Amino acid sequence: xxxLLAMSANTPTDICFSFTGLMQRGGNxxxxxxxxxxxxxxxxxxxxxxxxxxxxxxxxxTLVTDYPIKSTSVICHIRQANAGPICLENTHPFTxxxxxxxxxxxxxxxxxxxxxxxxxxxHIPVGDTDSEYAFCYILDQLHYExxxxxxxxxxxFQFIAKQCHKINHLGVFNITLTNxxxxxxxxxxxxxxxxxxxxxxxxxxxxxxxxxxxxQHAGENDIITVIATQPLTSNEQWLKMESTEWIxxxxxxxxxxxxxx
Amino acid sequence: xxxLLAMSANTPTDICFSFTGLMQRGGNxxxxxxxxxxxxxxxxxxxxxxxxxxxxxxxxxTLVTDYPIKSTSVICHIRQANAGPICLENTHPFTxxxxxxxxxxxxxxxxxxxxxxxxxxxHIPVGDTDSEYAFCYILDQLHYExxxxxxxxxxxFQFIAKQCHKINHLGVFNITLTNxxxxxxxxxxxxxxxxxxxxxxxxxxxxxxxxxxxxQHAGENDIITVIATQPLTSNEQWLKMESTEWIxxxxxxxxxxxxxx
Numbered sequence: 001x002x003x004l005l006a007m008s009a010n011t012p013t014d015i016c017f018s019f020t021g022l023m024q025r026g027g028n029x030x031x032x033x034x035x036x037x038x039x040x041x042x043x044x045x046x047x048x049x050x051x052x053x054x055x056x057x058x059x060x061x062t063l064v065t066d067y068p069i070k071s072t073s074v075i076c077h078i079r080q081a082n083a084g085p086i087c088l089e090n091t092h093p094f095t096x097x098x099x100x101x102x103x104x105x106x107x108x109x110x111x112x113x114x115x116x117x118x119x120x121x122x123h124i125p126v127g128d129t130d131s132e133y134a135f136c137y138i139l140d141q142l143h144y145e146x147x148x149x150x151x152x153x154x155x156x157f158q159f160i161a162k163q164c165h166k167i168n169h170l171g172v173f174n175i176t177l178t179n180x181x182x183x184x185x186x187x188x189x190x191x192x193x194x195x196x197x198x199x200x201x202x203x204x205x206x207x208x209x210x211x212x213x214x215x216q217h218a219g220e221n222d223i224i225t226v227i228a229t230q231p232l233t234s235n236e237q238w239l240k241m242e243s244t245e246w247i248x249x250x251x252x253x254x255x256x257x258x259x260x261x
Numbered sequence: 262x263x264x265l266l267a268m269s270a271n272t273p274t275d276i277c278f279s280f281t282g283l284m285q286r287g288g289n290x291x292x293x294x295x296x297x298x299x300x301x302x303x304x305x306x307x308x309x310x311x312x313x314x315x316x317x318x319x320x321x322x323t324l325v326t327d328y329p330i331k332s333t334s335v336i337c338h339i340r341q342a343n344a345g346p347i348c349l350e351n352t353h354p355f356t357x358x359x360x361x362x363x364x365x366x367x368x369x370x371x372x373x374x375x376x377x378x379x380x381x382x383x384h385i386p387v388g389d390t391d392s393e394y395a396f397c398y399i400l401d402q403l404h405y406e407x408x409x410x411x412x413x414x415x416x417x418f419q420f421i422a423k424q425c426h427k428i429n430h431l432g433v434f435n436i437t438l439t440n441x442x443x444x445x446x447x448x449x450x451x452x453x454x455x456x457x458x459x460x461x462x463x464x465x466x467x468x469x470x471x472x473x474x475x476x477q478h479a480g481e482n483d484i485i486t487v488i489a490t491q492p493l494t495s496n497e498q499w500l501k502m503e504s505t506e507w508i509x510x511x512x513x514x515x516x517x518x519x520x521x522x
Contacts, residue, residue: 042313044387045349050308063324088306097357100385121409124361126305148382 002092002108003032003229004191005076006176008183008249010223012042012070017205017212020065021232024207025078026055032078035091038064039104041073041180046102050091072251073183075176077106084128094132096123096139099150101179103139107131108229109172109188117170134173138163153248157184157256161246165260168244176227183249185227187241193227194238195252203233223252263353263369264293264490265452266337267437269444269510271484273303273331278464278473281326282493285468286339287316293339296352299325300365302334302441307363311352333512334444336437338367350388355396357384359403360411362440366399368392369490370433370449378431395434399424414509418445418517422507426521429505437488444510446488448502454488455499456513464494484513 005022007015019038027033036058037050055061055078077092084090092106111130114137122143123136141163142156150156160177164186167173173188185191196203198221200214218224227249231238241247244260266283268276280299288294297319298311316322316339338353345351353367372391375398383404384397402424403417411417421438425447428434434449446452457464459482461475479485488510492499502508505521 042349045352047311047349048308049310052303059324059328063320067320088303088308091306097384097387100387102387123358126358126361126363 001082002077002079003030004106004108004174004176004227005232006178006183006185006227007071007074008225008252009072010221010251010253011219012072013222013224014068014070015074015076016065016068017203017210018226018228018232019076020210021205021207022076022078022228023055023061023065026061028056029207032080034079034081034086036061036076036078037091037093038074038076039093039095040069040071041102041178042069042071044101044180046095046104046180048093048095048104050088052086052088052091073178073180075104075106075178082110083130087127089127090129090132092131094135096135098139098142103177103179105135105175105177107134108174108190111167111171111173114167114170118167134167137167153182154256157182157248158258160184161186161258164246165244168260174229181250184246185241185249186246187243189243190229191227191241192229192231192238193225193241193247194236195223195225197223202235204235206232206234225249225252225254262343263338263340264291265367265369265435265437265488266493267439267444267446267488268332268335269486269513270333271482271512271514272480273333274483274485275329275331276335276337277326277329278466278471279487279489279493280337281471282466282468283337283339283489284316284322284326287322289317290468291339293341295340295342295347297322297337297339298352298354299335299337300354300356301330301332302363302439303330303332305362305441307356307365307441309354309356309365311349313347313349313352334439334441336365336367336439343371344391345389348388351390351393353392355393357396357400359400364400364438364440366396366436366438368395369435369451372428372432372434375428375431379428395428398428414443415517418443418509419519421445422447422519425507426505429521435490442511445507446502446510447507448504450504451490452488452502453490453492453499454486454502454508455497456484456486458484463496465496467493467495486510486513486515
């Protein structure tokens with residue numbers, strides 16, 4: 001399997017603290033050593049750092065830990081390969097363009113018989129993973145449903161949730177998906193989240209000897225939501241998502257959610 | 262303006278030496294301090310490091326200098342902004358997917374009236390540059406000409422060259438474009454290249470006190486072509502491309518070329 005990490009914030013915020021915890025799970029405190037990647041949105045642009053090496057051994061991961069890139073939307077993934085060999089084209093996150101926006105996506109889980117059930121035509125995968133294939137399928141569905149016109153976010157993300165429910169029937173489908181403005185999460189069986197806002201407190205990582213006092217770092221009006229497969233801190237209240245639950249975050253806040261039926 | 266750098270090789274090769282020279286021109290020996298980026302292909306995958314900071318001040322550029330990533334196809338760009346503000350979405354290279362391949366592109370030059378002459382529909386730019394717009398235009402033309410079926414490389418790159426000739430009438434259009442397997446260059450007014458192969462010799466950078474003896478590093482059968490806006494070394498024979506000349510490289514070798522008429 002794999003682990004996911006994502007952030008939505010109302011002010012550009014770095015993710016060094018959470019990433020420091022997660023990267024330990026890529027070969028040290030966890031078995032997810034088949035590559036890792038992280039995508040930061042800054043304005044309409046985004047940049048991805050990725051490496052097929054274990055995060056714990058990756059010089060690029062060390063740079064990301066030490067170099068605070070401030071963003072309002074981040075998604076991150078550490079991989080334990082099941083479908084597709086360990087190589088760059090199978091390393092998440094995946095990014096594609098749609099409606100003049102960068103869309104990025106990462107997946108934790110495994111799908112069966114997906115090629116038979118979900119044909120793709122307009123968006124062809126580069127690598128071999130079920131994950132990238134499912135992303136291409138979602139983009140294809142958006143393309144055929146809405147064409148050149150991006151719909152209202154309510155319509156758009158309800159439609160995306162519907163696709164996720166469909167895909168979820170083929171296996172395990174925990175995902176994070178963002179266009180930089182909105183961050184969408186779908187839970188098949190394993191996702192947690194929490195929102196940090198005033199009054200801020202201290203947080204202690206589970207996977208490393210590191211504590212941060214957010215009162216020293218965050219502004220009074222900051223709202224920062226972190227999503228992770230498993231809680232990253234030992235002294236905060238993480239909310240566990242339900243199976244088939246999806247949540248849409250915007251500027252750190254939950255703005256829309258639902259469940260499969 | 263900006264400067265371009267690219268490499269095509271028949272064996273995975275790092276570009277640390279050439280990049281060390283080029284990055285000096287991003288704020289030290291040259292004025293191209295409005296961001297930089299580099300895309301490495303490894304197998305079917307690619308990864309891009311980019312920063313809106315001057316390369317000479319960028320910690321990410323320092324990592325790229327020190328960390329030898331081996332690739333058979335690389336494109337790189339340092340920016341001196343003319344169209345579009347300094348920000349991540351306007352930072353080259355740009356990467357998009359076509360036919361299940363990653364296509365990456367960088368541009369040096371400036372275009373006028375391009376929106377009137379070159380409408381885009383299927384590929385919408387994210388940022389504000391004439392450069393990204395022209396890339397979207399080329400992809401649109403490929404999409405409408407060939408649909409879902411990637412043509413033979415001869416047909417494909419002759420068609421791309423034809424689009425470049427058209428775009429070149431709107432200003433200055435020096436570009437590098439790659440799908441990882443083939444590296445295409447179009448010269449409007451300013452591009453140089455050289456091929457290194459046995460017997461290998463020493464090379465001395467123009468922009469930094471650095472000499473490398475390729476005989477110590479390269480294998481006997483290695484063929485490595487480097488393309489750059491301006492020569493990067495002082496003691497090698499760089500070939501200057503003609504105006505409207507285009508060259509296609511494959512595994513380090515020139516395999517096709519032509520001129521506008």
